Each structure stands twice: as structure tokens, then as C-alpha cells.
Amino acid sequence: MIENLISFSLRNRFLVLLVAAGLFAWGFRSVQTSKVDAIPDLSENQVIVFTEWMGRSPQIIEDQITYPLVTNLQGLPQVKYVRANSMFGMSFVYIIFEDATDIYWARERVLERLNYASRLLPQGITPTLGPDGTGVGHVLWYTLDAPGMDLGEQRAIQDWYVKFALQNVQGVSEIASYGGFQKQYQVTLNPNRLNYYDLSVPEIIQAVRANNNEAGGRKFEINDIGYIIKTTGYLKSIEEIENIPVKTINTVPVKVKDVATVQMTGESRLGIFDYNGTGEVVGGIVVMRYGENADEVITRVKKKMEEVGKGFPEGMEFNIVYDRSVLIEESISSIKTTLIEEMIVVSLVVIIFLFHWRSAVSIIIQIPITIAASFIFLNAFGISSNIMSLTGIALAIGVIVDNGIIMAENSYKNLSHRFEELNTK
Secondary structure, three states: OHHHHHHHHHHOHHHHHHHHHHHHHHHHHHHHHOOEOOOOOOOOOEEEEEEEOOOOOHHHHHHHHHHHHHHHHOOOOOEEEEEEEEEOOEEEEEEEEOOOOOHHHHHHHHHHHHHHHHHHOOOOOOOEEOOOOOOOOEEEEEEEEOOOOOHHHHHHHHHHHHHHHHHOOOOEEEEEEEOOOOEEEEEEEOHHHHHHOOOOHHHHHHHHHHOOOOEEEEEEEEOOEEEEEEEOOOOOOHHHHHOOEEEEEOOEEEEHHHHEEEEEEEOOOOOOOEOOOOOEOOEEEEEEOOOOOHHHHHHHHHHHHHHHHOOOOOOOEEEEEEEHHHHHHHHHHHHHHHHHHHHHHHHHHHHHHHOOHHHHHHHHOHHHHHHHHHHHHHHHOOOOEOHHHHHHHHHOHHHHHHHHHHHHHHHHHHHHHHHHHHHHO
16 A cells, blocks of 8 residues: 555656645645634533522522522533532523534523523523633733722723623623622612501512603604604602602602612622722623634734723723733744744754755655644644644654654665665676
């Protein structure tokens, strides 16, 4: 088999060179389109189901949310195992699939099962899927640098302006906000007044909900002009909430302000985000979508940040606190330098020890062709160009030339014996 292949190659040298040139061109193109990252993604193929039920203890979360979800999600196809974690007010279920499973197929199967499992949960509780990212998907962290601005205002800008703008960037799965205060109207009930007016907490909640909505009417025409009737009832201030009637006693309405105190405050928090000991900050985490090119995603996000920054209030700007592109550039640059140095050293060693330029060229030319061809397989199997894959290529350079050296020495030896035999005859 090998003899036939060698004979065919010798008879069709031009074809062999043409195939080698095409392979090198294909590999060179693969190098340019290869996904670039600093570290390989070794995380498991998982789908996260997140459920929130604030105010409940971990034991209640475990019994009424986590256990029903886990028992119903275990029967999914291609599932290796299911993990879960219950904490105060929150439940996390991690469904680990086989490595060969398509992540978006897995998310569809989980959603189908959640349609049934949701009926087993308490009323009003809706489990949601986590972002379609991996364990190493946090590619960029940033904060909003706005000296003198209220943390609540910063968080509002992050949630209602920055987050929506950056989520539209190609390759971004989620922008996770952190820090600051999420503004809310807080109604603090007085139990003594509730008892005095014979009111319950659900009655207060129902009264506030009923007065915070819009109702549609009908359409009618006057003078060939159509008008749409609707009532606008969204609450817009503390005073409107305070004046909501809850009950009528002897034709006198009992309002919310009679039994409670209304104020604008921040949502209850379990922690803060401090930056280098200088104080609390507001920011976000950019989560990369599964299978994307980390370097390109970071570049696109930074470009979008420049556009978003033009709409900031005066004095506010982005402050990038973690940027994986720096690690990517340094890692890839270091490996590239090592590859070039190894190619030069190996080429010099081959030339010096063989001391025959045609043999040396036939061996040295294998190095760039083989390295370029290796990127074809990296792209085919979805492996990124990271510090581990490139290091493997660098370590394999010696193996690449070994085969060529052995073949050149055997050829030279056989030709020498053949030449001696011809001379003796």
C-alpha cells in the first residue's frame, strides 16, 4: 500500500504539489476563521432552570419547587444527571446532558418538560431557563463610573438603557446586572391600624393591584374620525398610592395612607458590589453565547459601548474591570512566538545535520503545511485556538519533521547502495 502510494506520488509530482498547495491555502483560511480564546471550554453541556419565590426558606423551596422539578426533568433523553441547589427565595436546577448533545435541542426538551412540571408548582411561580452560555462565558465585566450620581439612578440606567443595547450585540447571550438599588414603591403596613379598620393584608394588596392598570374601552366614530376609549390607571407617584381607597366605613373611604406608610426605596439586597475598596458600584457582566468566538464578541461589545456611551449623562463612562481579550492576546501572542522560534530552530537543525538542501527543503516544507492543516481539523471539531491547542501544535513540531528525516535518510541510504551496486557492475 505504502509502496504504491510512493510510486503514484513520484509519477504525479505536479498533482502532489498542487494538493499540498491547496491544503496549505485551506489551512491558512482556517487559521483566519478559527475561534480564538485564552482557555479551552471544558465545562459540561448543561441547561440551568432558575425559579424565584422570594421570602421562602430553603426548606420550602426544596420541597415545593426543587423536588418537583428535579423528579420531572430526570427522564429527559440524553441526560447524564440532574443537580439542584435550594437557597433563600431561589432554586437552581442544573440538567447535565451528554457531550454530543446539541445545546439548543437540549433547551427545547427542557422547555417542553417544564410546561408540564409548572403545574406542580405553587400558583404564580414560573421557572425560567438560564442563558445559553457556558461556565467560561463571562468574557467581560464593566462598571459605570459616575461620581456623585445616586446608585439607584445608575442601576436604572444599567437596566433600562445599557443592558438592552449590549444584549443586541451578536454573540452575547445575556447582560447580568449587579450592584446599586432597584427602585420600588414600598408599602409598610401598620398592624394596629389594620386591626382597627378590620382589614387584612390581602385586601391592601388587591386594592393596590386593582388601581395599577389600564382598561380598554371601545372604538367609536364622530365625523368620520375613529376614537379609541381607554382608561389610564398606572400609578406614577407616592401620593397616588397613598390615596387608593381600600374600604368604605360610613361613606368615608379608608385609604392606603390611613393604614400604611408609602415610600420610594430600593429592593432588599443580600449583598453589595464593591470595587477596589473605593465604594459600591453598578455594572454588568457580558455572558457569551455557546460556541461563539470570544475575541470577536469582546471586540463587538467594546464597539457597541462606544455608541452607548454617547447617550450617557454628563460625567458617566464605562470602566472595564475584567477583559479576557487581554489574556487572549497575550496567550496567543506568546504561543505564536514560540511556534515561529521552534520552526526556525528545527529548520536550522535539519539543514545543518542533513547538509543537503533538497532533502532539507522537502522536510522543512512539511512544517507550515502540517500546522495549517491542523487548523482545518480544529475548526471541523469546533475546537478554539487557545493556549492548550496551540501548545499541542508547538510540541508536535518535532514529531512532524521526524518522519521526513527518517524517510530522507532511508532514501539516501538506498540510493547509495544502488549507486555502489551499479559501480561494481
